[in-house]
Amino acid sequence: MTAWRERALWAVALGSLLLLMVVSLWLGRYQVPLGDLVGVLVGRDGGMPEERRALLHSIVLGTRLPRIAGAVVVGGALSVSGAGFQAVFRNPLVSPGLLGVLAGAGFGAALGIVAGASPMGMHLLSFAGGAVAVAVAVGVARLFDAASMLMLVFSGLVSTALFTALLSLLKYVADPDRQLPDIVFWLLGSLTQVTGADLGMMAVPVAIGIGVLTLCGRMLDALAMGDDEARTLGVPVGVLRYGVIAAATVLSAVTVSVAGMIGWIGLIVPHVARLLAGPCNARVLPLSACLGGAFLLVCDDLARCVSVEEIPVGLIADLLGVVVFLGVLRLIRRGWVE
């Protein structure tokens, strides 16, 4: 890709994301005139009556903005996480849930609901659940054969099965009137509960995770050639593999702790990024963040605008993901780069 094409690609990607965010602020049940919206956003709303100004601020900045920012951050984090897992496992079919992080985080959140934890406690339990599940997978793999990637995939299956079973146990013992519906809705994935405080909590780990993975981009390209070759090219393979798994796990676990189970866009979005920018990870990872954010934002707009009753965004993301993935498969069949 020439430097000019690369700059154009980034300009279009970032520009579309920004435009999409402004449009999303405007969309919603309560009609905000475009002029008023811009006024609120750029701080030129002094001419409005005080009451209307407060209402618009509450709708646009208090309700819509955190949710929109949440969609972008969650979608971006999940997509980068998926791209990282795909690079480490040299396999384009891998999704962020491979090592059990989604199952573990889902279990943690359900535990929080059953135990009646505070919102903050739920975030922490969910995050911890995801981290523990991946630690279990890595630990089991190291117990048998630390060097084998296939063993790591199998132990990921073990960990996923374990935490899925534990989650079922929690569903079984949960109060069917109060707790069970909460668990089910949590697992469907939703951005309705995202607050400014949540965003503040997510921002640092997500920014660090995306940054670390992007910096590892060229080493991950070397890893694509195989472990031995990467070693002879000077790459510390063990440190890289576990470092990337840790960063990708943090990214995924954070998203579940805030937005519930929105899994498989992490598998699809990196494919779209590769179609646009080629396979080099230093480009695929940040572009996945941008595209994933835009994709989940579109899903969330549909979730809140398609019907009067809100539809869980995880459900929309799954459905829309199917359509996008079919398109990707068609293009991949025709060849990736040439």
Next chain:
Amino acid sequence: MTGLVVDSLSFARGGRTILDGVSFAMQAGEMVALLGPNGAGKTTLLRLVLRLLRPRSGRVLLDGRAIAGMTRRVLATHLAYVPQGHGVVFPYRVRDVVALGRLAGGAMLAPVVPAADREAAAEAMARLAIGHLADRSYAALSGGERQAVLIARALAQGARLLVLDEPETGLDYGQQQRLSGLLRGLAGEGYGILATTHDPLRAARNFSRAILMREGRLVADGPAAEMLSAQAIAGLYGFTAVSAPPA
């Protein structure tokens, strides 16, 4: 000048000895062919030299320094590995693959390939006359073209000692001839070449030195043309020579 010393190297797996007290030394500019039947320990020896395996005993020295104490990165600037042309899942372009050779010598954490690395990669591709492949997908190349790309990557790496694993596998006759010419040219420039091979005749013609291995031991080591008589080859691979060699 890069000198490689292999000092009584042994390796065992699961109680079975695979390599037993192998020693040799090679200098820059030497072309050493490693021959022997399957299971003789050739590939194990290469992997020990590349530090992809840990020896049971013995050591490998580069310029007098033990490789066991080097970081991967330092090792990569001394020693480059040319594997057999293999597939890659993701469709990297040839220029991306060659530029990976620059990782060890440059900025590993750079988010983009630095301009100096791109130039070094272009130079290495020109050297192998594969500049026209630069924007092709590596995965779509033929075996011979992949081999050339991996050698270009090794040159871009800047290491003076190249370790090749059966480089002529999958190449047609013309490609094998070109590869031999290229390796001889590199040796003439002071590169050290250490390669496993299954072709004694080619080794006798092109390499300056041959090391014969059998059942994990080094059985002979000397000038390739002398070492690889029909009798020696028959003895090494365990068959009877049909006709006696000319006296």
